Amino acid sequence: MVAIKTIIVDDEPRIRRGIERLVKSFDVDWDIVGTYSDGKEAYDAIINSHIKVDLLITDVKMPEMDGLTLVKELRKSHFFFAFFISGFDDFKYLQTAIREGAINYILKPINREQFAVDLQEVKKKIIAKREEHQSLKEVQERASKLTYATQVQLLSEMTWLNDKDVSFLNWTKEFPTGKYKLSYISIDQTVPGRKGEESKECEIWSFAVENILEEMLMNEFINYGTRKWWWRNGRNNFWVLLFEQDKLEMNEFSALTEQFLVKVKDNIRRFTIHTASISESSVFHDLTQLPSYKNQLLSLLQYRLIQGGNKLFKYDLINEAHDLKPKGSTPVIYMRTQQILHGIEKYDEKKVVKALQTFFDELEHLSSPRLVEEALHYLFIQIVNLWMENDGYWEDPYLLTEAIQMTKWASSFSELKGKTKDWLMSIMKKIQLLRDDHPDSIQQAKDWIHENLGDNITVKKIADHVYMNPTYFCEYFKKMTGVTVLDYVTKKRLEKAKKLLELPDIKIYDISSLVGYHDPKYFSKLFKKWQGYSPSEYRESYFKRTSIK
Structure with a gap:
């Protein structure tokens, strides 16, 4: 058993030492962790030294801070049992002690036998409280582990x-x-x-x-x-x-x-x-x-x-690393790379093709395959950097891998040139699509949502429809409409569900599917959360209103 941490507070040294000897003589489970001459001294020691206390045995009347005030102040930060000892047989003191949560209140001089009985009762209550606390802690730990496991499962699904x-x-x-x-x-x-x-x-x-x-x-x-x-x-x-x-x-x-x-x-x-x-x-x-x-x-x-x-x-x-020149390559290769990038940014296909041709002309004069590969890698990095600046990583996170494979598997210099050109042209078109700004993109997104409420609606599908990056689209939609994409889709689905609930021949689980929720229980829970009543309650209320009319 863990020792019971006990503190004794009394302004009379003889009585304080006597209580300490008595407590120690009763049972080895009692651990006296401090004895103090007044409430203020005890309070400062417990708070400043972070002393753990199970049982506080204290006199009532003391200078600086009395026992009742000590217990009241300590309870703001600590949980413990309080045992009052007093030389005053005063009902007011007894009332206050009980109000402050005293487990016992005895008068001086202390009766040894009765004190032993009282401490055993205190010990039982402390042990019971510890067991209760341990059980609660175990329940909380199990709940925490279950919550964590659920959260990890959700995160895993979102990354898969x-x-x-x-x-x-x-x-x-x-x-x-x-x-x-x-x-x-x-x-x-x-x-x-x-x-x-x-x-x-x-x-x-x-x-x-x-x-x-x-x-x-x-x-x-x-x-x-x-x-x-x-x-x-x-x-x-x-x-x-x-x-x-x-x-x-x-x-x-x-x-x-x-x-x-x-x-x-x-x-x-x-x-x-x-x-x-x-x-x-x-x-x-x-x-x-x-x-x-x-x-x-x-x-x-x-x-x-x-x-x-x-x-x-x-x-x-x-x-x-965007502006770092490739090691071992000529300044012309660096310049041609910048021209290619500028052409892509301006969506100038002729300029890109011309700069790429001169880029490969320079590669043919390099002294080793290693330098050719280094120059190509530099070009690919710059292109991928441009792609990422436009949030293109959502569309194709493995773009660089695709480019590197071209250098590894091309069977000839001519094939490498052709594949690199095709790759560059496709990137240029993708970047242009990401940058296109459609003034009516929000309305287009809303129209698409309305037409597909019963289907699997993802942020990416909506964003693809209006040629926008999904992350940017979410932020832009919230900025322009004041609501999130999730809340907008949910609102429109539940509005459609209400209209379908007003038709008597459609079952609720069919309505759930028709508005994009394939779990009827989840649909009912969501409907009640947003509308304040379940689908069946709404339907019942609707037909009651219409029958009265």
């Missing part, structure tokens, strides 16, 4: 699937509001060896990486109140989502996260045979944007194909 109906955005309501950062950790290399042995050894090292990540997440953010979630993306890839509410400034949160990710990367290299590359998002507040940031991080991670693994890739760090 891209075609979830917009109603699924309700999942974000299961999470707190504040600052978020998403990271993607990917193992760079696998274990060589025979097939059977290789698979088994991979599992062992993958488990080791998982343990490193889990242990670091548990220990790194203890002093900051940071919440964290992690989940797998296949055997050798991991997502990490970090949350901070209001304790840290945005730049402090970013710095703390970056330090953590660097430690993760270094520990994986130190304690396993692997290295890992990590991509990191900027800070964001709207969790519905998580799929967009997911694609951004997948795009960023493709840079390891050129820059190598065991690195931390950040969006802003990649942009810093």
Whole structure:
């Protein structure tokens, strides 16, 4: 049994020492953690030294601070049992003591036998309270684990699937509001060896990486109140989502996260045979944007194909490399690359084709295949940077991978030229579509939503219809209409549901499907939340009103 932490407060030293000897003589379970001569001394010691107390035995009348005031003030921050001892047989003191939660009130001189009986009763109550507290703690821990498991499942679905109906955005309501950062950790290399042995050894090292990540997440953010979630993306890839509410400034949160990710990367290299590359998002507040940031991080991670693994890739760090010239290449190649970029930005196809031709003319004069590959990689990086500046990572997060494959699999210089030209032209068209500004795009989006209320509606489908980036579209829609895409779609679906409920021959579960909700229970719950009554209650009320008329 854990010892019962006991404090004794009395302004008479002889009585104080006598109580201490009595308590110790009764049972080894009593642990005297402090004795004090008045309430003020006891209060300061308990508060300043963070002393845990189970039982406070105190005199009532004392200088500086009396026992009743001591108990009253301590109860503001501590839970404990109070045992009053007094030389005054005064009903007013007894009333006040009971009001302050006294477990007992006895008069001096203390009767040894009665005091022993009273302490045993106190001990039983303390043990019962501890057991109650432990049971509650276990229930809370189980509830917390269940909540965490549910949240991880939701996050996993959002990083695996891209075609979830917009109603699924309700999942974000299961999470707190504040600052978020998403990271993607990917193992760079696998274990060589025979097939059977290789698979088994991979599992062992993958488990080791998982343990490193889990242990670091548990220990790194203890002093900051940071919440964290992690989940797998296949055997050798991991997502990490970090949350901070209001304790840290945005730049402090970013710095703390970056330090953590660097430690993760270094520990994986130190304690396993692997290295890992990590991509990191900027800070964001709207969790519905998580799929967009997911694609951004997948795009960023493709840079390891050129820059190598065991690195931390950040969006802003990649942009810093935008103006770096390729090593070993001529200044003309750098100039032609800038001309290609300028042509794409101006949507000038002739200029792009001409600059690309002169770019390849220069490549033919380079002294080694390595320099040709380096120059092409530089061009591809600049194009992908331009693509990402236009939020194109949502549309195609693996654009750089596609470009690198061209250099690896082209069978001739002529084929490489043709594939690079086709790739550039397709990127130019995509960027132009992303930049197109349609004044009536909001109305077009609304019209499309109205026509497809019974279908699977995703943010990406709506945004594609108006040629906009999904993340930008969500922000633009909210800015122009004052409501989120989710709320607008929900409102229109439920308006349609109300009209269908006014038709007697359509069953409620069919109505649910007709307005895009394939789970009738979820539809009923949502309908009641928005309308204040269930679908069946609305239908019943409607027919009562119409029959009266």
